[in-house]
Amino acid sequence: MRDVSRLRLLVAFVGLAAVGAVSRVVLDAGPMVPLLVLVALVLTATVTRAYKPGDPPRSAWLWLAGATWLAVVGETVSAATGPGPGTWLMALSNAMWCASLIDARRRIVAGALVPPLSRPWRWALLVAVLVGLAVASQVAWALRHGSPIYPHVTGARLYHLGFVQLCDAVVLIAGVWLLGALHPLWGGAAARPFLLVTAAAGIFALSDLTPLFVDLPLPRVWVRALVIAGWSLLGVAGLAQLELRRAMSARTADLRASLRALGPRA
Amino acid sequence: MTMTDRKLDALLAAVADVEERARVDARSPEQHAGARARLLAVVSTLADADRRAMQSALAQPEAFILERLNPLLGPAVARRALDLSGARERPIAWPDVEAVGASLFTHLRPLVGEDIAGHVRQQLALGLVLWRELCAT
Numbered sequence: 001m002r003d004v005s006r007l008r009l010l011v012a013f014v015g016l017a018a019v020g021a022v023s024r025v026v027l028d029a030g031p032m033v034p035l036l037v038l039v040a041l042v043l044t045a046t047v048t049r050a051y052k053p054g055d056p057p058r059s060a061w062l063w064l065a066g067a068t069w070l071a072v073v074g075e076t077v078s079a080a081t082g083p084g085p086g087t088w089l090m091a092l093s094n095a096m097w098c099a100s101l102i103d104a105r106r107r108i109v110a111g112a113l114v115p116p117l118s119r120p121w122r123w124a125l126l127v128a129v130l131v132g133l134a135v136a137s138q139v140a141w142a143l144r145h146g147s148p149i150y151p152h153v154t155g156a157r158l159y160h161l162g163f164v165q166l167c168d169a170v171v172l173i174a175g176v177w178l179l180g181a182l183h184p185l186w187g188g189a190a191a192r193p194f195l196l197v198t199a200a201a202g203i204f205a206l207s208d209l210t211p212l213f214v215d216l217p218l219p220r221v222w223v224r225a226l227v228i229a230g231w232s233l234l235g236v237a238g239l240a241q242l243e244l245r246r247a248m249s250a251r252t253a254d255l256r257a258s259l260r261a262l263g264p265r266a
Numbered sequence: 267m268t269m270t271d272r273k274l275d276a277l278l279a280a281v282a283d284v285e286e287r288a289r290v291d292a293r294s295p296e297q298h299a300g301a302r303a304r305l306l307a308v309v310s311t312l313a314d315a316d317r318r319a320m321q322s323a324l325a326q327p328e329a330f331i332l333e334r335l336n337p338l339l340g341p342a343v344a345r346r347a348l349d350l351s352g353a354r355e356r357p358i359a360w361p362d363v364e365a366v367g368a369s370l371f372t373h374l375r376p377l378v379g380e381d382i383a384g385h386v387r388q389q390l391a392l393g394l395v396l397w398r399e400l401c402a403t
Contacts, residue, residue, distance in 0.1 A: 055379035111376035113339075113347055187340025190378050245381060 020228035030079030063100035101174035121180030196237035
């Protein structure tokens with residue numbers, strides 16, 4: 001059953017990424033909107049169908065669904081009016097991602113089922129915090145003196161750049177913390193959706209490291225491919241949670257059917 | 267025949283269904299007992315070899331519980347969940363399983379939500395019912 005689930009999720013990833021890639025080629029404006037709408041619908045379904053109101057992990061998915069719908073609005077506004085308000089909506093969406101990662105870790109460890117962070121993960125978290133502090137200090141310096149990496153960026157765009165970099169630092173810290181919490185669970189299906197969310201967040205953070213791609217052939221294509229992969233992976237994370245619940249329901253239905261095959265009952 | 271065999275799982279699911287409906291509908295004990303008796307009559311139609319295999323599979327409650335938890339949590343956390351639910355102090359016996367199920371539900375809910383945690387608890391309750399019918403007497 002697990003292998004079938006993996007195949008389904010892989011097909012879903014390829015399908016979502018194909019929607020993103022084709023939209024990029026076909027649409028002049030707002031090319032990410034079709035993919036974002038699909039992912040937002042999947043995450044909304046995850047919130048409403050995979051959990052009951054009051055379930056602790058539900059709020060992390062609510063943050064993600066909100067972030068994605070906000071990205072839909074931001075991308076649409078950007079397509080209609082050009083960069084401006086849409087850019088800040090995307091930045092807010094980025095911040096909601098961070099909130100989701102932090103919330104997911106807090107909820108997951110609340111039940112005492114997950115053991116405390118092991119020593120290697122504590123070291124990894126320390127390194128992530130130090131990197132995050134270095135990024136924050138660099139952002140503070142850049143706001144006063146201008147960005148050394150992007151000297152042409154000034155004014156509101158400089159603040160936007162700083163905000164995005166701070167969000168990436170939070171994603172790094174929260175992502176490492178969440179991965180460390182989930183590490184003992186890696187062999188189980190329950191961890192898979194959150195691992196996919198963390199992977200998607202990492203891909204987004206990577207896509208913001210523009211200098212990494214400057215020397216590659218077709219640098220913009222690499223960044224776009226990463227962004228499409230990140231959103232597609234987020235959609236797959238929602239599907240993985242739905243698939244976990246569906247697989248158990250299907251198994252129960254299958255069992256009931258085989259019971260009927262055993263003979264008449266009540 | 268393993269604990270994931272269709273026949274046994276079918277019986278587990280059916281007993282769960284009866285138990286859950288009885289709880290939801292707040293049926294009288296007589297109605298509840300009647301429904302369960304009809305279901306367990308199905309058990310008696312199983313071949314002797316199947317019955318022996320089921321009894322063997324139910325012989326170790328810890329193994330039964332871990333078989334439910336491992337695919338969901340992975341072996342390490344499944345073991346930890348069992349230990350947190352009382353297996354650390356002493357080996358789990360079938361009469362303890364209902365309490366273990368309730369404890370597991372509390373630990374699982376923050377991670378997987380009420381539906382899946384409830385499913386695990388329900389399966390343990392079913393294992394207990396089957397053990398009573400097949401092994402305890």
